[in-house]
Amino acid sequence: MGTDLIRLTAAEMAAVIASGETSAVEVTRAHLDRIAAVDARVHAFLQVDTEGALAAARSVDERRAAGELLGPLAGVPIAVKDVFTTKGLPTTCGSRILEGWRPPYDATVVRRLRDAGMVILGKTNMDEFAMGSSTENSAYGPTRNPWNLDRIPGGSSGGSSAAVASYQAPLGIGTDTGGSIRQPAAVCGIVGGKPTYGGVSRYGLVAFASSLDQAGPFARTVLDAALLHAAIAGHDPADTTSIDAPVPSVVEAARGADVAGLRVGVVKELGGEGYQPGVLRRFAEAIELLDSLGAKVTEVSCPHFGYALPAYYLIAPSECSSNLARFDAMRYGLRTGDDGTSSAEEVMAVTRAAGFGAEVKRRIMLGTYALSSGYYDAYYGSAQKVRTLISRDFQAAFEQVDVLVSPTTPTTAFPIGERVDDPMAMYLADLCTIPSNLAGNAALSLPCGLAPEDNLPVGLQVMAPVLGDDRPYRVAAALEAGYADRWGHPLLEEAPAL
Amino acid sequence: MAITRDEVAHLARLSRLALGDDELDHLAPQLDVIISSVARVQEVAAEDIPPTSHSVPLTNVFRPDERQPCLAPDEALAGAPAVEDGRFRVPRILEEE
Incomplete structure (x- = not known):
C-alpha cells in the first residue's frame, strides 16, 4: 500500500483520505518511509520534521473524524523550500550564516499550508539564498537529479523539485526570482509555476531580490500544481507588494484543458543557437501538438529579451546586496571573531566572509558595484530601463496572442560540477525564464518529453500576462492530456528506479 | 578591463566581507x-x-495605524548570538580613544 500511496497525485491522495479509504497519518508515514529509503542518495531535504508531520496528519484525521469539513488538499504532504520561515523549525536558506536558526514566526505561505490541513514533511535544499541554477551553491552539499544522480536537479529550488520527482512528496513549494521554480521543474520532469508577482505573499520568504521574488508550486500534474497555487495565493496585508485582487481561477483552468482557438505565440528570440538539439526537437513537437489541439500558433518577436539576462544580473545583485545587509552578526544567525577586542564592524565582516559562500559574495559585491555612485546610472539605471523595454515587449506580444511559449531552459540537466566555477555559464540556465520575472507576469513549466541524446526531461514554458495565471494552466493541462494520449503514461514513469 | 583587483578589494570592504588574498x-x-x-x-x-x-504598479500601501500583537522580547532575542539584560549584546560599536 505504501508504495502505491506515494505514486498517487495530490488530488488522488486527498480523495482517498477524504473517503476514509486511508488516513492522513498513513499517507504521511508512506512518504516518511520513502524519504528514509531514498534521500540519502538524492539529498532533497535539509530537515525532515517527522514529529511535526505526523502531528499535523493526526490532527487532520481527528478533525475529519469529528465531522469537520476540510479543504481540497487536507492531509496531503508537502516539501517546503528552506527559504520560508517555519516557527521553531530550522530555516537555513542553504547558508552557514543561518545554521541552526529557528525562526520565531511562520511565513504566510507556511501558515496557509497549515490552515489548509497540509502536512509539512520538512525543509528542502536550495542554492544559498536562492542564488543559483543547480543547488550546488548550498552550504550543505548538492541535491541530485532523480533521473540521473550525477546531474543537477536545477535551482535554486532543486530540493523541492527533486523531492517531488522522486516521490518523496507529491507537492513542493519553491521560489522563483529568475527561474528558480521553472528551471528545476523542467530538468526534473515535473510541473512548476511562477505566479504573477504579488500573487503569493512574500511575508516570511527570506528576501533575495524583493522586486522579483515569487513563491509558487511544484507538482507532478498540472491540476495538482493549480490546487497548490490556489491554496497559497491571495492578498496578504503583511506583504505590501501583495496584489489585492481575486486569485485567477487556476483550478478551473487546469480542469478546462481546452486550447481550441487560443492564440499561442512562439518567442522568436528564445531558441536556436546555443540550445541543445533535443530541447529544440521536443519544443517543436509541443508546438505541433498545440496546433493539432486547435491552438492558433504564430511567431512573435520580443526584440529586447536578449537584454533580459544582463539586466537581471544587475537588478537582482543590487537588491541582494541591500537585502543581505541584514546578516550583520548582531541579532540572529552566525557570529564569529567576537574576541572581546574586535569592533562590531570587524566582527560583521569576518562573520559574513565565513558565513556566505562564493556565489553570494559575488552577487553582493556585484550589486554594491552597480549601486555605487559614479556607476549607478550606467549599470543599475540602465538595467531598470531595460526592464521597461521587456515589459513593453510583453505588452505588445499579448496584444497579438493569449500566451507565449518557449523552451524553459536551453539544456537538460547538466553534470554536477560542470558550471560551478563558471558563473556566466551557470547564469545562461535562466535565459528564457528571466523576462517573466522582470515583467512580473505569470509563467509555468511543464514536461514535454525526454531529449533523445541524454534521456533527460525537457520543459516547455508557457507565459501569460500579469494576473493571467489561469492561462498557462489551461494550456499545460491540454498538453498534458495530449501527451498522456501519445505516451500512454506520465513521463516520470520513465525515470529509473531509485 | 572593467574592474581591477584593487577595486574589488574596495568593494569587499564596502560589502563588509573580510576576504583573504586567495578569495x-x-x-x-x-x-x-x-x-x-x-x-x-x-x-x-x-x-x-x-x-x-517594480513590475506591478502600486502606490502608498497603508494599513490602519492600530496596535497589533508582535513578538515578545524573549522570542525576538531567542536567535541572538549574545544576550545581556534582555537586550542584544554586540561587540563594541565605537572606536577606542
Whole structure:
C-alpha cells in the first residue's frame, strides 16, 4: 500500500483520505518511509520534521473524524523550500550564516499550508539564498537529479523539485526570482509555476531580490500544481507588494484543458543557437501538438529579451546586496571573531566572509558595484530601463496572442560540477525564464518529453500576462492530456528506479 | 578591463566581507567577466525610456495605524548570538580613544 500511496497525485491522495479509504497519518508515514529509503542518495531535504508531520496528519484525521469539513488538499504532504520561515523549525536558506536558526514566526505561505490541513514533511535544499541554477551553491552539499544522480536537479529550488520527482512528496513549494521554480521543474520532469508577482505573499520568504521574488508550486500534474497555487495565493496585508485582487481561477483552468482557438505565440528570440538539439526537437513537437489541439500558433518577436539576462544580473545583485545587509552578526544567525577586542564592524565582516559562500559574495559585491555612485546610472539605471523595454515587449506580444511559449531552459540537466566555477555559464540556465520575472507576469513549466541524446526531461514554458495565471494552466493541462494520449503514461514513469 | 583587483578589494570592504588574498584573486577576474558582460544593457538604455523599479504598479500601501500583537522580547532575542539584560549584546560599536 505504501508504495502505491506515494505514486498517487495530490488530488488522488486527498480523495482517498477524504473517503476514509486511508488516513492522513498513513499517507504521511508512506512518504516518511520513502524519504528514509531514498534521500540519502538524492539529498532533497535539509530537515525532515517527522514529529511535526505526523502531528499535523493526526490532527487532520481527528478533525475529519469529528465531522469537520476540510479543504481540497487536507492531509496531503508537502516539501517546503528552506527559504520560508517555519516557527521553531530550522530555516537555513542553504547558508552557514543561518545554521541552526529557528525562526520565531511562520511565513504566510507556511501558515496557509497549515490552515489548509497540509502536512509539512520538512525543509528542502536550495542554492544559498536562492542564488543559483543547480543547488550546488548550498552550504550543505548538492541535491541530485532523480533521473540521473550525477546531474543537477536545477535551482535554486532543486530540493523541492527533486523531492517531488522522486516521490518523496507529491507537492513542493519553491521560489522563483529568475527561474528558480521553472528551471528545476523542467530538468526534473515535473510541473512548476511562477505566479504573477504579488500573487503569493512574500511575508516570511527570506528576501533575495524583493522586486522579483515569487513563491509558487511544484507538482507532478498540472491540476495538482493549480490546487497548490490556489491554496497559497491571495492578498496578504503583511506583504505590501501583495496584489489585492481575486486569485485567477487556476483550478478551473487546469480542469478546462481546452486550447481550441487560443492564440499561442512562439518567442522568436528564445531558441536556436546555443540550445541543445533535443530541447529544440521536443519544443517543436509541443508546438505541433498545440496546433493539432486547435491552438492558433504564430511567431512573435520580443526584440529586447536578449537584454533580459544582463539586466537581471544587475537588478537582482543590487537588491541582494541591500537585502543581505541584514546578516550583520548582531541579532540572529552566525557570529564569529567576537574576541572581546574586535569592533562590531570587524566582527560583521569576518562573520559574513565565513558565513556566505562564493556565489553570494559575488552577487553582493556585484550589486554594491552597480549601486555605487559614479556607476549607478550606467549599470543599475540602465538595467531598470531595460526592464521597461521587456515589459513593453510583453505588452505588445499579448496584444497579438493569449500566451507565449518557449523552451524553459536551453539544456537538460547538466553534470554536477560542470558550471560551478563558471558563473556566466551557470547564469545562461535562466535565459528564457528571466523576462517573466522582470515583467512580473505569470509563467509555468511543464514536461514535454525526454531529449533523445541524454534521456533527460525537457520543459516547455508557457507565459501569460500579469494576473493571467489561469492561462498557462489551461494550456499545460491540454498538453498534458495530449501527451498522456501519445505516451500512454506520465513521463516520470520513465525515470529509473531509485 | 572593467574592474581591477584593487577595486574589488574596495568593494569587499564596502560589502563588509573580510576576504583573504586567495578569495580576492579568485573573485576579481570573475567579477570582471560578469561586469563586462552585463554592461550590454547600456546599448538600449536610451534617455527617453523611463526606469522600472517594480513590475506591478502600486502606490502608498497603508494599513490602519492600530496596535497589533508582535513578538515578545524573549522570542525576538531567542536567535541572538549574545544576550545581556534582555537586550542584544554586540561587540563594541565605537572606536577606542
